[in-house]
Amino acid sequence: MLKRLPRVVREQQMLDAAVQVFSRRGFHAASMDEIAEVAGISKPMVYAYLGTKEELFLTCLRREATRLMEAVAAGVRPASRPDEQLWNGLRAFFAFVGAHRDGWRVLYRQARSEPHFAGELAGMRARIVEVVASLLEGACAQAEAAKPARPDDFLAMAYAYVGAAESLADWLADHEEEDPEHTATRMMNFVWVGADALLQGRVWRAQAE
Amino acid sequence: MLKRLPRVVREQQMLDAAVQVFSRRGFHAASMDEIAEVAGISKPMVYAYLGTKEELFLTCLRREATRLMEAVAAGVRPASRPDEQLWNGLRAFFAFVGAHRDGWRVLYRQARSEPHFAGELAGMRARIVEVVASLLEGACAQAEAAKPARPDDFLAMAYAYVGAAESLADWLADHEEEDPEHTATRMMNFVWVGADALLQGRVWRAQAE
Amino acid sequence: MLKRLPRVVREQQMLDAAVQVFSRRGFHAASMDEIAEVAGISKPMVYAYLGTKEELFLTCLRREATRLMEAVAAGVRPASRPDEQLWNGLRAFFAFVGAHRDGWRVLYRQARSEPHFAGELAGMRARIVEVVASLLEGACAQAEAAKPARPDDFLAMAYAYVGAAESLADWLADHEEEDPEHTATRMMNFVWVGADALLQGRVWRAQAE
Amino acid sequence: MLKRLPRVVREQQMLDAAVQVFSRRGFHAASMDEIAEVAGISKPMVYAYLGTKEELFLTCLRREATRLMEAVAAGVRPASRPDEQLWNGLRAFFAFVGAHRDGWRVLYRQARSEPHFAGELAGMRARIVEVVASLLEGACAQAEAAKPARPDDFLAMAYAYVGAAESLADWLADHEEEDPEHTATRMMNFVWVGADALLQGRVWRAQAE
DNA sequence: AATGAATGAGTATTCATTCAT
DNA sequence: AATGAATGAATACTCATTCAT
Known part of the structure; x- marks a missing residue:
């Protein structure tokens, strides 16, 4: 035809x-x-x-993931300061999600809910989390006196940040009117200030009740 | 039989x-x-x-959500300081998720991926986000000089925090060995320190490139 | 209860x-x-x-049929003139249908469409048709010289008359506003005049084309 | 396969x-x-x-109804005398039913008993009844002095005639040995003579009891 | 290269019917 | 006598997948 x-x-x-x-x-x-x-x-x-349908879905998944990664990578200048890297990464990330809402939904929602594809997806996330973790570590090294707890704390923080970002991205995917740049600012703002404080050794502790 | x-x-x-x-x-x-x-x-x-299958799913959804809410509510003493409230809420939250991993998966993954149930779920989240936002606001009021930006910033922050918590919870749901108490500490730690810094007026800004 | x-x-x-x-x-x-x-x-x-459901249906069927027959029988005075018998029978018939619309629907529609019950119903109709046929025959005998065709012509006529009556009854069952008495008059009118003419030897014939 | x-x-x-x-x-x-x-x-x-099953049934219904209508239409010469039109119509009708017994059962029994399809069917019948009514009217006009009662009497008569014909057709559908031509003759005979008499002003009246 | 025709296997849903109490 | 609890068996409908042309 x-x-x-x-x-x-x-x-x-x-x-x-x-x-x-x-x-x-x-x-x-x-x-x-x-x-x-x-x-x-x-x-x-x-x-x-x-x-097969499964193969087709996997192919979609990989194409969208690759594009996303590439978009983010393209936005970041590796030589810049950690916070600038993060900022540019987030901008690129939210911009991509805003421009490929369908793709994001597939990645974030469908792939996650299908036990069959969760593995594939988990791997992708793991790579991202690691990148973020090493960013944090770099920032920490650059900062003067920071001595943050145990080594996998960077990973945990990175994990939580990624989760927060995904959550905002998910919300962005469903709201046509939201400006990705704005979302990025919010995210950056609260992530970085929090991280900065943490990295400078401020810690919250449960107090004796 | x-x-x-x-x-x-x-x-x-x-x-x-x-x-x-x-x-x-x-x-x-x-x-x-x-x-x-x-x-x-x-x-x-x-x-x-x-x-119907749909009705059945909805009933599951509501039962799990109700239980979760009640568990959290039972953990929090409303009269205590905001950070204590948050801490106890998070403990209860992660403890519940750790003890009802199946229920959490249904709530967080399945419900979200089915366009049909997304609405129901969105409502529940909205209520939670608001509670968290008002906690933040309370903390801010209690703190001395803080005057954080615009009013819906509390909401945005709360949204991101909830996203981060969900993300950690999701990870918890898939890792039998993880200790919920530990997860709660991590979350609390980085949330509160970040929030505290933010509430004291520290802001990250993009710099002229 | x-x-x-x-x-x-x-x-x-x-x-x-x-x-x-x-x-x-x-x-x-x-x-x-x-x-x-x-x-x-x-x-x-x-x-x-x-x-069983089937037995239940059959019981309904028989109860309604019996009631109908009895109602008609009660309306007719056996000693009266054939046309009066017919008239009174029709009045009773339509009155009953008008007052038991549900029952009639079961008898006329449901029973007929279920191959399983068609037999039972056919028997009942056969009895009615015969009664009508003998009425016609009686009328014929009473009339002076009428010599209508072959013997089973009475049956055929009766069959058609019964069909017409049922059809009108069916229509009556679905129209709350229709007056049974009126329906009976119409039916009687056209049946009897037609029958009368037929019985007096008037016959329609296809003409050479 | x-x-x-x-x-x-x-x-x-x-x-x-x-x-x-x-x-x-x-x-x-x-x-x-x-x-x-x-x-x-x-x-x-x-x-x-x-x-769907329903759509399938409807399609059957319409195909059979259309075929029936066309068969009848093909049998009638519109220019001929009313009684000839009726006669040829009846011949075509019974011939069709005799040749498509299954189709007729679907039309007349099944469609009628399912409340869901009754409407569709009622429409078809209404069209037929009107055709017959106008035939009667035509015959009346052609006849010399006839002045039959009220205008909707034609409709009522037509309705009863159609009912009678259907009833005979239904009987025909269940009796392989019956000759459609013969059925048509019977029907025509008693319809036409009756109608003729009626149209000439003969009326049956209930007498004072 | 491209497609209309075809199907095996599965799933939600319903209902007449029967026990255990 | 009366009923809530329980089920075997059926049925409409769908869909991923493959052939024959």
Whole structure:
């Protein structure tokens, strides 16, 4: 029905369609029929090019994740100060989510809820968390006297920060009117001030009741 | 085949089974057959007592949410200082999640990924976020000179904190070995110190590049 | 829940409920649950008193049919002139249908559409058709010279008349505002005049084309 | 498993099967499984081409009704005398019913007993009744002096006639040995003579008792 | 290369019917 | 006598996946 297109182009069309449908319906409720229809192509083509529904979903997942990572990486100048790195990373991150809301929903919601894909996703997050952790560590090293607790505390903090960022991103994905730049500012603000204080040795302790 | 039990008892059995299965498989992949089997009862009973799969899921959702809220409320002494309130709330929260990992997965993952239930869930979160926001506000009022920015900044902060807590809770849910008390300490630590600094007027600003 | 009632009374309550529900939903769509509920009694009681769904339906069928027959029989004075008999019979018939619309629907529609009960019903109709046929024959004998065709022509006419009456009755069942007396007049009018003419030897014939 | 056939062909096969099964079992008792099996095709095809059970039934209903109407229309010469029109119409009608007994059972019995389809059917009947009524009116106009009562008497008569015809048709549908031509003659005979007499002003009246 | 035709396998849901109390 | 509890069996409907053309 459509004119012949080189395989790579077709594949991207299909992936676009798949991301859109997966985002709208969720993995299970999405039907290969609808995906094919949205892609403007017949179902057997989808199978021929991208395999099983699961494989298709995984491919979507990886494409979106890769794009996200690349977008963030492109926004950060590795040589700059840690807080600038973080700031630019967050800007890039929220900007990407704001521009690819469907993709984010697939990544953050669908992939997470399907036990089958959780592993794949966990790996991706782990890599991100590590990057953030090493950023924190770098900031700490740069700061004068900071001696923050045990070594995996950086990881824990990073984990919590990533969680907070994802949560804001998720909210952003559902609110067309929100300005990604604004979200980034908020996040940066509260993350960095908190982190800074922590890194300077301020600690909260439960007091004897 | 099994003994006759009064309705209330059976309903709880069924809900337990449902939470377990929903948690393991996700909403769509969970089958009413499996739920009935796990509950040790025949499918028609599930329908008779708890209705449609959707209704069943909603009932699970609400039961778990209610329990969670009650657990947290029971842990907090309303008259205590804000940081103590927060600390006790977080302890209760993580303790609950640690003790009801299945329930948490249902709440946090499955409910979120199904467009159909997202609304219900969003409402619950909103209530929590508001509580946290008012805690922050209370802390701010109690502190001497703090005059933090705009009024909805409390909300934004609360939102991010809740996101971070959920993220840690989610991680907790998947790691049997993690000690909830420890998770709570980490969370409290970095939240409170950050918040405290923020509330005292420290702000991070992007610098001219 | 209800107070103890003698069996016969209970049975009538149940049959009333059953007729109502069967009429509203049709045989298949009617559920024993609803029947029990409408009867204000528990399901096992229905089974205990009236047996299977099929048996229950048959019992309804027979009760309604019997009542109808009796009502008609009560309306007719056997010694009167044929046309008067017919007239009174029709009046009684339409009056009954008007007063028992539910029962009529069960008899005429549901019973007919269920292959399983068609036989039972066919028998009842056969008896009615015969009565009408003998009425016609009586009228013919009474009339002076009439010599209508072959013997089973009375039956055929009767059959058609009964069909027409049923059709009008069916229409009556669905129109609350229609006056049964009026329906009876119409029917009588066109039946009798037609019959009269036929019985006097007037015949329509296809003409050579 | 079976040969690939173009959609249009398969659809007709399915409709044939559906009419047969609906006729034999009734709407509710008919199972999509059986219909598919009789059609020699798998169930999903039935759903793909003809939709829901209800939609399938409606499609059957309309196909049979359309065919019936067309058969009758084809039999009647519009320019001929009213009685000839009626006669030819009846011949065509009974011939059709005799040749499509299954279809008639679906139309007349099943559709009528399902409250859900009664409306659709009522509309069709209404159109037929009107045609007959206008035939009667035409005959009346043609006849010399006739001045039959009120205007809707034509409708009432037509209604009763149609009921009678349906009743005979229904009987015909269940009796393989009956000759449709013969049925038509009987019907015509008693209808026309009766109508003729009526139209000439003969009226039956209840006498003072 | 591309697709309409086709299906096996599964899932939610309902209902007549029966026990245990 | 009366009922809440319980189920076996069925049925409509869907969907990922594959062929034949």
